[in-house]
Amino acid sequence: MKVGFIGLGIMGRPMALNILKGGFDLTVWARRAESMAPLLEAGAKGAASAAEVAAGCDVVFSMVADAADVEQVALGAGGVAEGARAGLIYVDMSTIAPAAAQSISARLLEKGVTMLDAPVSGGEVGAISGGLTIMVGGDAAAFAKVEPLFARMGKAATLIGGPGAGQVAKACNQILTGVGVLAVAEAFNFARKSGVDAGKVREALLGGFAYSRILENHGQRMLDRNFKPGFKAWMHQKDMNIVMQEAHRLGLMLPSSAATAQLFNAMVGSGMGEEDSVAALKLLECLSGE
Amino acid sequence: MMKVGFIGLGTMGRPMAEHLIEGRARAARLEPPCRQRRLAVALGALHAQRWPSWRRAARSCAPMSPPAPTWPAWPTRCGRPGAGAIHLDFSTIAPGVAKGIAAAHAECGVDFVDAPVSGGGVGARNATLAIMWGGRDELAPRLAPIFAVLGKSAVRIGEAGAGQVAKACNQMILVNLIQACAEAAALANAAGVDFSLVREAMLGGSAGSRALDVFGGRMASRDFAAGVEARLHHKDYALLMDEATPHRRATAGGGGGMAAAQCADGAGLGQAGHGLAAARAGGGSMQGSLK
Numbered sequence: 001m002k003v004g005f006i007g008l009g010i011m012g013r014p015m016a017l018n019i020l021k022g023g024f025d026l027t028v029w030a031r032r033a034e035s036m037a038p039l040l041e042a043g044a045k046g047a048a049s050a051a052e053v054a055a056g057c058d059v060v061f062s063m064v065a066d067a068a069d070v071e072q073v074a075l076g077a078g079g080v081a082e083g084a085r086a087g088l089i090y091v092d093m094s095t096i097a098p099a100a101a102q103s104i105s106a107r108l109l110e111k112g113v114t115m116l117d118a119p120v121s122g123g124e125v126g127a128i129s130g131g132l133t134i135m136v137g138g139d140a141a142a143f144a145k146v147e148p149l150f151a152r153m154g155k156a157a158t159l160i161g162g163p164g165a166g167q168v169a170k171a172c173n174q175i176l177t178g179v180g181v182l183a184v185a186e187a188f189n190f191a192r193k194s195g196v197d198a199g200k201v202r203e204a205l206l207g208g209f210a211y212s213r214i215l216e217n218h219g220q221r222m223l224d225r226n227f228k229p230g231f232k233a234w235m236h237q238k239d240m241n242i243v244m245q246e247a248h249r250l251g252l253m254l255p256s257s258a259a260t261a262q263l264f265n266a267m268v269g270s271g272m273g274e275e276d277s278v279a280a281l282k283l284l285e286c287l288s289g290e
Numbered sequence: 291m292m293k294v295g296f297i298g299l300g301t302m303g304r305p306m307a308e309h310l311i312e313g314r315a316r317a318a319r320l321e322p323p324c325r326q327r328r329l330a331v332a333l334g335a336l337h338a339q340r341w342p343s344w345r346r347a348a349r350s351c352a353p354m355s356p357p358a359p360t361w362p363a364w365p366t367r368c369g370r371p372g373a374g375a376i377h378l379d380f381s382t383i384a385p386g387v388a389k390g391i392a393a394a395h396a397e398c399g400v401d402f403v404d405a406p407v408s409g410g411g412v413g414a415r416n417a418t419l420a421i422m423w424g425g426r427d428e429l430a431p432r433l434a435p436i437f438a439v440l441g442k443s444a445v446r447i448g449e450a451g452a453g454q455v456a457k458a459c460n461q462m463i464l465v466n467l468i469q470a471c472a473e474a475a476a477l478a479n480a481a482g483v484d485f486s487l488v489r490e491a492m493l494g495g496s497a498g499s500r501a502l503d504v505f506g507g508r509m510a511s512r513d514f515a516a517g518v519e520a521r522l523h524h525k526d527y528a529l530l531m532d533e534a535t536p537h538r539r540a541t542a543g544g545g546g547g548m549a550a551a552q553c554a555d556g557a558g559l560g561q562a563g564h565g566l567a568a569a570r571a572g573g574g575s576m577q578g579s580l581k
Contacts, residue, residue, distance in 0.1 A: 098481060121495035133495030135488070158491035161483050168481045169488040172474035176467070176497035183466035187459035190534065194385065196448050196455040201422070204445035204456050208408025208420030210463040212499030243477070250480040254473040256466060 002027070003149060004053035004060035005044075006073055006080075007094070008035040011120070012063035014127040015093070015153045020044055022152040029053045051083030054090075059146055063093045066238065067100035074104050074115070081111045089142045091116045093134075097242045098164035098171065099249060105138065105163040114142045117163065119170035120154065121177075123231050131155045135173070137165030171246055174239040178260040178277070180214035181236075185281040188222055189288060199223050222281045230276035237264035237273070294436065298381070302407070305414040306380065306440050313439030376401045376429060378436065382461070384529045385454040388424070392450035401429055402450050406457035407441065408464070418442045422460070424452030458533060461526040467501035475509045486510035
């Protein structure tokens with residue numbers, strides 16, 4: 001099986017490296033030539049465009065910034081659809097709106113390309129360790145073919161449903177993590193202002209119903225006042241914007257998600273966009289007169 | 291042999307009291323220094339007249355009951371325990387009220403310990419509660435054997451009232467996560483995606499939480515029977531907002547959770563589990579999901 005990978009940034013590079021380490025024949029392309037260098041050194045082949053990647057591969061992955069990029073990579077000039085062989089499976093692992101994924105998937109299908117939307121959770125750490133959680137939408141037969149490759153990148157890949165379902169799952173994931181980060185930040189801010197040790201509070205709460213991976217990991221980073229990314233606030237802002245777009249499209253009231261989206265707006269507006277989401281604590285402190 | 295009383299035998303209190311009865315001998319064996327001590331005295335004597343014999347035998351001093359406003363009146367209604375006793379309160383009440391009771395008890399030489407719990411009815415039945423307590427550090431050895439039979443962890447947060455601050459933090463995180471689960475479920479449902487698969491996929495990742503596991507699981511199977519009734523989370527959130535006001539905390543999500551809990555109460559879902567309330571009210575498309 002010949003595999004292609006497009007987009008070699010913070011997430012894409014280690015994911016592509018893990019596929020390569022699995023012994024697969026890998027061809028890569030990135031807009032910036034310097035992004036390709038580490039993969040070429042590790043033994044991957046380089047291509048001159050997304051179309052060229054598609055022409056030589058059975059499965060092509062992409063990991064890019066937003067829906068406009070995915071649209072460009074998939075259907076634009078020099079894109080995947082242009083070079084695709086019959087039966088190509090295109091797997092987009094970026095986080096984009098479910099509606100955008102469905103639209104791109106439908107247009108690719110007209111050109112004989114089967115698309116899976118397969119966004120991930122787990123961040124750079126998960127991408128490097130091959131411990132990502134992968135949420136997939138699309139055709140079951142295509143999912144089965146790609147599963148061995150997912151196994152190189154993640155510890156679990158779940159087929160959620162048809163086209164766009166993986167992005168719906170990712171939106172759900174971002175609701176839980178975004179609201180979770182804000183809740184932990186509020187709790188720690190509350191504890192401190194009450195004159196109580198937030199570290200003790202975290203320790204006590206880890207054993208109870210309030211346990212979450214966010215409290216455990218992000219909570220510890222808040223206590224350490226380690227605001228280094230991680231997952232940047234502007235990225236979470238972007239993802240919460242997708243959630244709000246979907247809420248608008250579907251006529252859904254999502255009050256806590258809305259409050260959380262506003263928090264990320266405020267973080268980016270306050271110049272914290274490049275910091276980790278856990279810097280939400282600093283913003284709350286600032287708004288509470290600290 | 292230490293004597294332990296228990297007042298308030300509801301969903302939480304009953305299994306906790308039963309564990310204390312079963313664990314009495316074990317606790318004494320584990321903690322020999324406690325044997326000769328009277329951990330608590332006859333605060334519940336008035337009520338004991340109406341209780342079955344085992345409860346009469348257990349002289350009560352560990353209330354577990356929700357309505358905070360009644361507590362300041364409680365010592366006058368029941369009389370105060372003798373000096374050296376510990377009044378160990380597992381209820382969730384406002385930190386300020388807990389501090390007030392502690393100050394009043396201190397005048398009679400009685401220690402007040404606020405030790406709210408997390409883990410719900412399941413945690414109470416399985417003795418796996420997370421206990422967060424506030425009170426004098428010196429009381430720890432006397433409290434340890436009690437906590438050991440009720441929960442899997444007990445952390446001293448600080449002085450009296452600090453346990454309630456931790457519990458408020460607990461509720462802040464838990465209620466927001468339940469709400470987030472409900473919103474995720476509502477989004478998945480509206481998009482025509484199976485939430486049980488979404489939940490399964492998310493559990494292993496950074497979105498994993500006990501709320502997603504337990505409450506999210508019940509939302510996926512649409513099991514809305516009461517575990518923690520929505521009205522109790524509503525009460526806890528009112529306490530939280532009361533606390534936030536003097537501190538002028540910024541609690542954005544807290545506002546959202548409050549709105550949702552009130553919404554649920556207003557919609558007449560107060561007696562249902564919070565899962566139900568949030569999944570229905572938080573879902574927003576109320577007419578649709580109420581069917």
